[in-house]
Amino acid sequence: MILITGAGGKTGKAIIKALVARGAPVRAFVRSIAHGASLAAMGAREVIAGAMDDPHVWSRAVRGTEAIYHICPNVSPHEIDFAKELIAAATDLRVPRLVYHSVLHPQIEAMPHHWNKLRVEEMLFASVLDFTMLQPTAYMQNSLAQWDVMKREGVYRVPYPVETRLSLVDLDDVAEAAAIVLTTSGHSAATYELVGTLPLNQIETAETFGWALNKTIRAEAETIEAWDQRARSAGMDDHERETLTKMFRAYARDGLKGNPNVLGWLLGRPPTSLAAFAARVAANQA
Template identity: 45%
Template sequence: MILVTCAAGKTGKAIVEALRAANQPVRAMVRSTESEEALKTSGITDVIVGDLVHYEDVLEAVTGVDAVYYIAPNMDPNERLNGENIIKACNSAGVSRLVFHSVLHTQIEALPHHWERHFVEQEIMNSNLAFTILQVGSYMQNMLPAWGKMVETGIHRMAYDIDAPMSLVDLGDVAEAAVHVLADDGYINGMFEVAGPVITLTEKAAILSQVLGKEIVAEKENLDEFLDHGRAIGFGDFTLATMAKMFPYYDEHGLVGSDKVLGWILGRSPTDFETFARRAAAAFDQGS
């Protein structure tokens, strides 16, 4: 049995789906009863509701599982406490594998949510657990909520420089890699970069223009306007402060890794942006 935390989020759903497709028994941990209901409706029977900041909840979730696929909440002020609870609970319950879904380049202090996570990585390395750390790049799928608006306006807009290089990875590839890693003890004690091919917003817009058969232009969204919008739709102060540092960093450096390790884990080339865009366009056309 594999426990997946934050199982109802974007990442969690993809990992749970891939594990189930591989016939692996899954327990899901979610925070809210709404997420519990949604997962149960989709056929997952073993769902635990709990908060990662509460040790007793975490201990209940990990008790009786063989492995934990630890997805942490995104941009969370309790990053270290959540991580400590997972590690302590895994040790206490005798869990035999811990796989941490981390982020690319946690060594970067200028990115607070990456830097906080490198402390969790250290604690995992010091835990004596059989661990694997996956340092995962930004997902291609992050643009999907704005896909319809992009098609309508002809503008692909993000709050960073249109020529900043980003190693965007297909979340389907990430989930496939996670299944391989969990099934193979050869990944124990390793930290692996799970990143996709490097691409800029300008290059994405050119590919999207071809795929959609209409001109799509890359545009940098004004950061203050982006943050105002984020506040209006309920982003918390910690998330807003983190984003206020993240986008200027992206302007200057992008966020680039290498897709070599992912290709090696998958045994094939990682999905490129054009393939992702063609799939996304077909799914959007079917849904609209």
């Protein structure tokens, strides 16, 4: 049995889908049982609901598993505390393997959610667990929040300069890599950067979406203040807005640059290009 934590989010669901496709038995750990029916329909054999700060829930979730894939809720201020509870439960119950969903370049202190993941990696280094770190870059799927605006207005809007260079990855490739690491041997103590593209500036990204949509798409930078107002109006809480604001400022200064060689090696094929991803989305929405 493989436990997926944070299983109700887009990453958890993608990994469950990839594991089920490989015939692996999956237990899903979610915050609310409201996710249970949809995860069971995807092929999860068991669903456990509870809080990640509850050691009793962790014991129930972890017991009897052969491997764990840990996904903390996005930009959670409790990432380190949740990981402490998980590591304690996994150690006590002698779980054979733990794969941690980290992030590309967790050593960037200017991004608090990256820095917290580095602290969790350090905890795993100090543990007795057989661990693997997966470090994905920004998902191509994040662009889908702009898809309707691109189709309607011909604008790809980002809260940092259009010259900012970011490496991207298809979430489906991340899920496939995670499934490979969870179901095959040889990955103990490994740290894998999961990157699908060389760094692209936002003009190149907009042009790629334009080719898929068969229209001109223009990259446009908006101020962080304008983004913050939209996020506030949409109900995003203060912590998430502040964390993402720091991320956007770090992007503006340094970008987020990676190399796709490691992901290609894991997959046994070239990672999905942004052009292929955009074409797939356009075809699915046609």
